[in-house]
Amino acid sequence: MLQKAIADSGYTMATPIQAKAIPLVLEGRDVMGAAQTGTGKTAAFSLPLLQKMLKHETSSVSPARHPVRALVLAPTRELADQVANNIKAYAKHSKLRVAVVFGGVDMKPQTLELKQGVEVLIATPGRLLDHIEAKNCVLNQVEYVVLDEADRMLDIGFLPDLQRILSYLPKARQTLLFSATFSGEIKKLAESYLQNPVLVEVARPNATASTVEQRFYSVSTDDKRQAVVKVLADRGIKQAIVFVNSKLGCARLARSLERDGLKTNALHGDKSQDERLKALASFKAGETDVLVCTDVAARGLDIADLPCVINFDVPFNAEDYVHRIGRTGRAGASGVAITLVTKDDSRLVGDIEKLIKKKLELEPLELDTSRPRFEPREGRPDRSERGSRRGWDDGPAPARAYSPPKAPPRDPFFDKPYEPSSAAEPAWEQKAAVPAGRVSPNIKPKRKVAALFSAKKAD
Template sequence: MTFEDLNLIEPILKALKTEGYTNPTPIQQKSIPLILQKKDLLGCAQTGTGKTAAFSIPILQLLHEQQQNSDQRGPRKIKALILTPTRELALQIGESLTSYGKHTGLKSTVVFGGVSQHPQTTALKAGIDILVATPGRLLDLMAQKYVHLNSIEMFVLDEADRMLDMGFVNDVRKVLKVLPEKKQSLFFSATMAPEIIKLANTILVNPSQVEVTPISSTVNTIKQAVYYVKKNDKKNLLLHLLKDGSIDRALVFTRTKHGADRVARDISKAGVQAEAIHGNKSQNARVRALDNFKKSQTRVLVATDIAARGIDVDELSHVINFELPNEPETYVHRIGRTGRAGASGVALSFCDAEETPYLASIQKLISKSVPVIDNHPFPLTAKDFAEAASTIKQQKQQKRGGGGRRPSSGGGSSRPAGGPRNGGGSSQDNRSGAPRSENRNRFAKSNA
């Protein structure tokens, strides 16, 4: 199927051709015709499958056709609102609208917090057709009377599950209260947990449903692997891997802002161009760091999960989980930064002994074992796994007893996934002291 087969208008087809797009992805094939029929839509698709184009293209077409058939004069009124959780994702959607709509005459702008509102309010005063916004800044501009939503005809809630994760559900409900009752609503999410369905039911009217991949699955074109490594050796392992010239650019994920800064600083000292991006950075610094990464001026971008869904970099070769996330769904979103739009990619994860329960949860979610790479200079030993198993067991006992500190590893297992039972008896790789990969995967499955 080609984009011509979707009955798109010439101005959009011309823009898509300029962008090098020829064949729509499955989510685009299924969503675009339904949206053009002005139906409400509930879409579920994993990150990297082309959701942005799936709703942006038909919105542009419907508004352009309306514009052509109208003799409306005076300032433009906002006809479409796209609500998204992060600044990075909002900017990505804004760029897509500009690219796809360059020949339509439609105007769009993006508003988000963390920067001066003056350029945003200037654009709003001039009149726009499409507004892309994060919840906090949108509500702020509404309160100041810069944004009026009474003319909205199309509403998109993008990355709904992330909205809930980040605590934006009340802000979303405040926005919904002021939207016109009669409108076309589009709801996109990578997962469909019960609370997501409940939210969708408050927004959509007799929606069509589109699901193109199993919920929370990973793209098959992404080659995944895990390295078992001591926590203190992760920096050395990262530098060891970066000696490989095939790693053109790497997006490295940490769990904390401090960790992102530390990793970027350490590898920069070793001569690797690296920058960090996270919520404590100013918006200008984040945009600059991302732009440097896209232009390959920076080889490594170290990010927290605020960037897991908002970064869209063409032909990103590698994603590296310096630390495994404690929520398995986050792993899917992280590695989805590579292998986008049918391209291949590599996702490597570093797992220390206490993180093995996280790996077990990830493998259970994606319904596959992540292959283990043992041939590296910093392997874990059976003793490391045994000590971690003992620590996790003590933490679980303290939690059940209501005493002591909360377990830091979030484990749902009495021993690490992948570690040997009782700290012994496992077969060893040659001279490495680490359990063989097949045993690790077997234990990971049993703990999932």
């Protein structure tokens, strides 16, 4: 059954990480797998686990006959969804049930699926804890645990959540840890939760794929957006992922590239999960030219035949550079990774050089004064036809004949100089006349008080 699913997926030969890890997993050993991103780590741990769980498959509809036996933890929602899709494809000819839970969406459909019973559960740590606290899933029969991209989970503060989740699991289990990079913290985590793990490394740690052409261009901050448009136009690149460091910069750049004629989508943490999944699906379907995203999309996402990755901002963490450019040049395909470097990025570039142990050469990038502009897609009107507002990057406005506004007619009385009247008394010397029988409102009348004795009569 698994062989048929593998053939349906188009696999003909095992990758190095798969060839080394699969036999160890089948033997029941705990494994720490390190390999370049895009080399098939998901299949390396999922295929042997599914093979071992085939003995438990049943056609019973009772949820009790389908307990969670394998738990896969992933750091991001997109990665969890992708891993789930891959495992579902591998298990489609078996009776094993596969489910995925992650945040940003309603819990009710997930709860309904969990209560029907699943053998393989893929989850992000936060949402899994929500289901555990709501008693929607029980993990006391878990036999296999996979920590996928564990270094990323530690980077974004999931260590306390990991420790809580692992405390719910049986101690007698097989634990697998797969990642593209291994830091000292990851090795400490492995010492705490893995038993005599076997380290599997098929490439130098933190190495970049040889199929990816890496170019570094020196530009100013104000010219970055124009540099992205020029690179895409000059190289004839139809699709690219552009990475930025901030959510606000991600949204702004997406709007600017849209005005340049590119079909663009933004992907960052402030978007709802439904918007993020739709943006990713649109890009994979070829309906989007450029996907501008933060590092939420830097880990594990598999986009077939992606030709180019552009680092609009140099990443703060050098290891994120390895993951970013790993979105292209996957499964032996060729790709290009372009990084735009300003004069303030010298320290960050130095960190990347130390990590990948390679000297990076900065190249100048000549920008044309006439900015390259992409033709709009068929059926999509140009900005001039849509009548949209002019933006700061739309070029100079057409010249118009200037005519000064006509001044309103003036009253000559107001142009005369002041001439005081000799007969008139100054206003400050004039005394206000008080009409007879009336008292000024500013003068309060004396209060009349009754006397005990009558007034003394004059002699």
